[in-house]
Amino acid sequence: MRDSVIPAGSDAHYSAGALIRRLLAEQGLVHWKKYAVAFVLMAIAAGCTALSAYLIGDVINQAYVNHNLAGIITLGFITAALFAGKGVATYGHTVLLSYIGNRIVADNQRRVFDKLLNEGLGFFADRHSSEFIARLTAGAAAATQMINLLITSVGRDLLSLIGLVTVMVVQDPLMSFFSFVVAPPAFLVLRKLIRRIYSIARSQFDGGARIMETMQETLQGIRIVKAFTLEETMRERFDRNVAAVERDANKMARVSARASPLMETLGGCAIAIAITYGGYRVIETGATPGQFFSFITAFLLAYEPAKRLARLNIQLNSGLVGVRVLFEILDSPPTEAVDDQKPALQIAAPSLEFSDVHFSYRSDEAVLHGMSFAAEAGKMTALVGPSGGGKSTVLNLILRFYDIERGKIAIGGQDISQVSRRSLRRHIAYVGQDVFLFRGTVRDNIAFGKPDATDDEIAAAAKAAYAHDFILGFPRGYDTPVGEHGLQLSGGQRQRISIARALIKNAPIILLDEATAALDSESELQVREAMEHLCQGRTTLVIAHRLHTVAHADRIHVIEDGAVVESGRHDELLRKGGRYASFYRLQLKEQELRPPLAAVASS
Ligand SMILES: Nc1ncnc2c1ncn2[C@@H]1O[C@H](COP(=O)(O)OP(=O)(O)OP(=O)(O)O)[C@@H](O)[C@H]1O
Ligand SMILES: [Mg+2]
Structure with missing residues (x-):
């Protein structure tokens, strides 16, 4: 038993x-x-x-x-x-x-x-x-x-x-x-x-x-x-x-x-x-x-x-x-008690800063040890690195899904542990590594990002996420039910709907965890363009496995074993010939082995 x-x-x-x-x-x-x-x-x-x-x-x-x-x-x-x-x-x-x-x-x-x-x-x-x-x-x-x-x-x-x-x-x-x-x-x-x-x-x-x-x-x-x-x-x-x-x-x-x-x-x-x-x-x-x-x-x-x-x-x-x-x-005492009495997050310049952050999910196993990096306001910052390094954990901590043990995470200079969770999360649009859709129609799911959204706003967000066309391709259009957990859609369709849901929120900070992972090369290109367009003027933190998707990022941080080991722009990091450069070479080699059509579309 x-x-x-x-x-x-x-x-x-x-x-x-x-x-x-x-x-x-x-x-x-x-x-x-x-x-x-x-x-x-x-x-x-x-x-x-x-x-x-x-x-x-x-x-x-x-x-x-x-x-x-x-x-x-x-x-x-x-x-x-x-x-x-x-x-x-x-x-x-x-x-x-x-x-x-x-x-x-x-x-x-x-x-x-x-x-x-x-x-x-x-x-x-x-x-x-x-x-x-x-x-x-x-x-x-x-x-x-x-x-x-x-x-x-x-x-x-x-x-x-x-x-x-x-x-x-x-x-x-x-x-x-x-x-x-x-x-x-x-x-x-x-x-x-x-x-x-x-x-x-x-x-x-x-x-x-x-x-x-x-x-x-x-x-x-x-x-x-x-x-x-x-x-x-x-x-x-x-x-x-x-x-x-x-x-x-x-x-x-x-x-x-x-x-x-x-x-x-x-x-x-x-x-x-x-x-x-x-x-x-x-x-x-x-x-x-x-x-x-x-x-x-x-x-x-x-x-x-x-x-x-x-x-x-x-x-x-x-x-x-x-x-x-x-x-x-x-x-049982609530593990995440409502803290609305704390001051709200002020977002004049939503820069994001990790200073010497230590964190572990279980007490005996440190996941982040002394993570420090900055993401400038209005710029796109990318996090890359091997699996299990702690990239998704960084996003979890920014959203205050978990509380850190030591160090400080600040947005616009304010310690996020000192502001109310709700005000913090209201200012962040998040697309997670696992896409989750609720039971309901496509329209309902996009509107979760902004409950009072009009049909025009929903369509605009769907267009920006390159979802509009496939949605209209369904006989029932925006009224198509997505099924439990969105199972009646393809993986890429689910992902684009979740991107539309984040876009419609119109938040000053955007967190994307592998947001384009489930897309084919062509849609990926389209979504990437849409992203770039939308991320303009917003603080964007994007996690990517495929390095070419972040080649244009304003700053790239390489995360390994719970700490930042390298930072810089794509070309700087390549010149430096460190971890990033070796990752990149590895992926290029993989790409050469891929079928030619995909390689052309994604280059
Ligand atoms: N809920 C959890 N409870 C305990 N340990 C966890 C939990 N989530 C993640 N971890 C551990 O924390 C470490 C970092 O995980 P994280 O999800 O941040 O990695 P990642 O860099 O996003 O990896 P990937 O590129 O594969 O998504 C891993 O060793 C993982 O096993
Ligand atoms: Mg992850």
Whole structure:
């Protein structure tokens, strides 16, 4: 078995009682008025039940003792009215509780989602996205179930029980006493079951999350799964998880049903005692049969709510797993708290400067050691270098996806850690190494760069990114859906749309990570021209693998092993004969080996 998907959040380790108190205080209390109404309705229903049990005694006496037909008919009408009343009250509280419950689910889902939006990238790198889905669904629903379970247990079952026990005691106190002697052993045994229930429920949740994880990965990586014929591997993984959850579910069924034989047997004993004693009273001491029947009716009616109450603890303990899972995520401190109170970034001259920046993703593995370079305002600066050198990391740090350990990153002379993240990101247009499109149309996706963009602006951005023509080539034009993650488009099309999305933002700083990597040589040339045109007057930081795409850059920094090893213009660096020159020669050689057509187009 793998470790639990849930980190052991320290503040979330409440006892069951504390968890319930917190749940009621934080999520139930705001709805107290509606709960009060539901409670009154449940009390009415419970009262109707108890009264009808009481009236049975009268019915029996009228029939067998007084032989009074008119009285029986009246009692019949009253009983019908009582049941109708109970029905209406039950309808009322059921609907009301569902309304409140649905609201609590919705609120919790919003809360978890908001929480996720305030987490940094590092938080997500450590976890699987399906864990959040499991928490969002199971946790939010569990909160509602628990609150409603408590309310109905107290409101419906406890009140009914009190009413019915009152009837029993009124009818025959001594007989009541005999029927209650079975209660203490019942509760003692139930308590032992509860600990087991909790651990099974936790393991069930973990297994459920893992089923979702496999499902999601298989769907997202379906191409790879099929191309590498991983169907069997995935099926085995899935089977294993499903089987584990099935086993847990069966165990849960066995353990929680273990209460039933016990309760039934004890209930049977109680009723046997009551019948024997009651019969003895009627036969030997001449008590009225009405009293006896009323008692038995109340007892039988009380039996169900009593059983439910006894099982309440079992249900609470399995449901509380979900609540705990919810609180764990809500309680963890946000890794990227909103910092809008910080001053906004001022962008008079958006120059960009790294001074002696140290950074690592994991504490034991430095990625940048003493990175220093400058990108002049309004100029194009290129970062080149071998894979894994830290180029994309530089962009991650400028966007403050991660916080640096030492050194300073400044834009226009302002330390970016001292301005609000939002104002910083608003001034930056970013095209990442992995293109991501959202579900929706081509138009929607471009407009994410500028939510109030007009159709003309969208078309202009698409033209500049050389996307306009292929978009119009689709039968539905700008209304073409891109599919999940943009999978209904080609890689190059996706990339151009993401460039258009960045262009329309019209930001003073542009960050491009391999923005032209997925394009053929001809489109690359076009996009490059569009870029040049657009980057004019803006501070542009571009990462490129193909060096000829940055030959015209105002300054090129060669990044190796987390530091800048060489800087200069293309021709300067070539003359110098250092790392850049050797990279360039290597790529030229590769290009000569390429088919002639491509070489002509890209030269
Ligand atoms: N989220 C992450 N968590 C841990 N390590 C990471 C993470 N992202 C990158 N790294 C590591 O940081 C180093 C620098 O990665 P980076 O993505 O900056 O390289 P790069 O220069 O952009 O490479 P490429 O040219 O292949 O895109 C690599 O060793 C990589 O393994
Ligand atoms: Mg990279």
